[in-house]
Amino acid sequence: MRRREFILVLGAALALPSTSRAQLQKKVFRIGYLSAPTKESVQRALDVLLRKLRELGWVEGENFIIEYRWAEGNVSRLPELASELVALNPDLIVAPATSSALAAKNATSRIPIVMIFPGDPVELGLVSSLSHPGGNVTGTTAAAGPGIIGKLLELLKQAVPHITAVAILGNSADPGLALQMKELRVAAESLSLRLQLFEARGPEEFDRAFADMTRARINGLAIMGSTFLPHRAKLAELAITARLPVIAFLREFTEAGALLSYGVNMSDFVGRGAVYVDRILKGARPADLAVEQPTKFELVINLRTAKALGLSVPPTLLARAEEVIE
Numbered sequence: 001m002r003r004r005e006f007i008l009v010l011g012a013a014l015a016l017p018s019t020s021r022a023q024l025q026k027k028v029f030r031i032g033y034l035s036a037p038t039k040e041s042v043q044r045a046l047d048v049l050l051r052k053l054r055e056l057g058w059v060e061g062e063n064f065i066i067e068y069r070w071a072e073g074n075v076s077r078l079p080e081l082a083s084e085l086v087a088l089n090p091d092l093i094v095a096p097a098t099s100s101a102l103a104a105k106n107a108t109s110r111i112p113i114v115m116i117f118p119g120d121p122v123e124l125g126l127v128s129s130l131s132h133p134g135g136n137v138t139g140t141t142a143a144a145g146p147g148i149i150g151k152l153l154e155l156l157k158q159a160v161p162h163i164t165a166v167a168i169l170g171n172s173a174d175p176g177l178a179l180q181m182k183e184l185r186v187a188a189e190s191l192s193l194r195l196q197l198f199e200a201r202g203p204e205e206f207d208r209a210f211a212d213m214t215r216a217r218i219n220g221l222a223i224m225g226s227t228f229l230p231h232r233a234k235l236a237e238l239a240i241t242a243r244l245p246v247i248a249f250l251r252e253f254t255e256a257g258a259l260l261s262y263g264v265n266m267s268d269f270v271g272r273g274a275v276y277v278d279r280i281l282k283g284a285r286p287a288d289l290a291v292e293q294p295t296k297f298e299l300v301i302n303l304r305t306a307k308a309l310g311l312s313v314p315p316t317l318l319a320r321a322e323e324v325i326e
Contacts (some may be wrong), residue, residue: 026063027063028062028063028064028065029063029064029065029091029092029281030064030065030066030067030088030089030090030091031064031065031066031067031090031091031092031093031094031277032066032067032069032085032086032088032090032092032093032094032104032111033066033067033068033069033093033094033096034069034078034081034082034085034093034094034095034100034103034104035068035069035070035071035096035097035100036071036073036075036078036097036099036100036174036226036227037070037071037072037073037226037227037229037230038070038072038073038229038230039068039070040230041229041230041232041252042096042226042229042266044252044266044267045096045266045267045270046270048267048268048270048271049094049116049270049271049273049274051271052271052274052275053274053277053278055274056274056275056278057278058274058277058278058281064281067085067088067090069081069082069084069085071100072230073202073227073228073229073230073231074201074202075099075171075173075174075201075227076173076201078099078100078103079103079106079107081103082100082103082104082106082107082108083107085104085107086107086108086111089111090111091111091112091281092111092112092113092114092277092280092281093108093111093112093113093114094113094114094116094273094277095113095114095115095116095118095139096115096116096117096226096270096273097116097117097118097176097226098117098118098119098124098174098175098176099173099174099175099176099225099227101113101115101118101121101124101126101137101139102118102124102125102126102175104137105125105126105135105136105137108136109135109136110136111136112136112137112138112280112285112286113136113137113138113139113286114138114139114273114276114277114280114286115137115138115139115140115141115273116139116140116269116270116272116273117140117141117142117226117264117266117269117270118141118142118143118176119141119142119143119149119176119179119180120141120143120179121133121137121141121143121291123179124175124176124179127291130290130291130293131290131291132287132288132290133286133287133288133289133290133291134287135286135287136286136287137286138276138286138287138289138290138291139273139276139291139292140269140270140272140273140276140291140292140293140294141291141292141293141294142249142263142264142269142294143293147183147187148183148263148297149180149183149184149187149249150183150184150186150187150190151187151262151297152184152187152222152247152248152249152262153166153184153187153188153191153193153195153222153247154187154191155247155260155262155299155317156220156222156245156247156259156260157191157193157220158314158316158317159245159247159259159260159301159311159313159314159317160219160220160245160259160311162219163193163219163220163245164192164193164194164219165193165194165195165196165216165217165218165219165220166188166193166194166195166196166218166219166220166221166222167196167197167198167213167216167218167220167221167222167244168180168181168184168195168196168197168198168221168222168224169198169199169200169209169221169222169223169224169228169235170197170198170199170200170224170225171199171200171201171224171225171227171228172199172201173201173227174224174225174227176225177224177225180224180225181197184222193220196216196218198212198213200228202231203231203234206231206234206235206238207238210238210239210241210242210244213242213244214242218244219244219245220244220245220246220247221239221244221245221246221247222246222247222248223235223246223247223248223249223253223258224248224249226250228253229250229252229253232248232252232253232256232257232258233256233257235253235256235258236253236256236257236258236305237257239257239258240257240305240308240309243309245259245260245305245309245311246258246259246260247259247260247261247262248260248261248263249261249262249263250263250266251263251265251266251298251300251323252266254300254301254302254325255300255302255325257302257304257305258302258305259301259302259305259306259309259311260299260300260301260302261298261299261300262297262298262299262300263297263298264294264296264297264298265296265298269294272292276289298322298323299317299320299321299322300321300322300323300324300325301313301317301318301321301323301324301325302325303324303325303326304325304326
């Protein structure tokens with residue numbers, strides 16, 4: 001370009017209002033979102049994430065867009081969906097839960113990943129340490145040290161003292177299940193409970209799993225993993241029919257009819273992930289951002305379900321609950 005032409009072009013650009021120049025320079029970031037459950041089952045948490053991002057100045061459709069990939073409860077689809085996102089070369093990938101975080105990490109060591117809500121990320125190999133992640137993954141974890149998962153069995157035993165045999169309903173395709181079972185077996189031994197794993201990859205296997213529980217003389221149930229979230233109402237119905245008191249890690253299960261839940265409030269805690277998204281899009285390196293652990297866990301009790309099961313929840317346990325559904 002000749003010098004005179006360059007000066008004319010530059011002059012025209014500078015003549016624009018400052019707001020127009022800013023719009024020309026503004027980058028629209030692309031974020032990948034990789035989730036194991038359905039959108040409907042995590043809509044409340046997703047709304048929180050987007051609201052927190054807006055508070056930080058990020059408005060979907062204006063300065064960022066999201067490429068969503070939903071596994072619809074089929075964990076085995078996550079590696080393929082993660083590869084699809086990586087091929088789009090997003091600026092960042094949000095991975096809420098253990099299975100999606102591992103799938104994203106296996107798909108890329110270059111693109112920053114903000115994990116939300118997985119189990120112990122060090123044990124799972126997602127980060128080198130909580131204080132210094134050291135790679136392309138950081139974010140929040142639902143784990144707050146050993147014993148948290150085992151606490152589920154302790155609370156179930158307190159709520160229903162007569163239980164002796166507890167079923168664990170899990171999806172073997174979920175990479176976090178093995179770590180959860182390790183903690184659960186330790187807790188079961190300390191509580192003198194017989195523990196048995198029953199696997200189901202989807203709703204088509206629920207009836208068979210519950211029939212197997214009946215044959216095994218199970219009298220308590222703990223549901224593991226967020227992949228069952230889309231089917232929480234169906235699972236609660238099956239459990240009540242089988243006369244099984246249920247505890248889960250997410251309050252959404254209790255709201256759908258499970259007896260108890262104990263864990264991090266997903267809708268509240270997921271908002272913390274927005275802070276990591278904000279910092280990374282503004283230039284921070286995931287390797288330098290310490291992983292955040294929860295400091296508060298909530299107990300939710302469904303008294304309607306207790307009544308349907310003919311149970312009387314001890315007053316001491318009711319007094320500890322953050323919420324009682326009546």
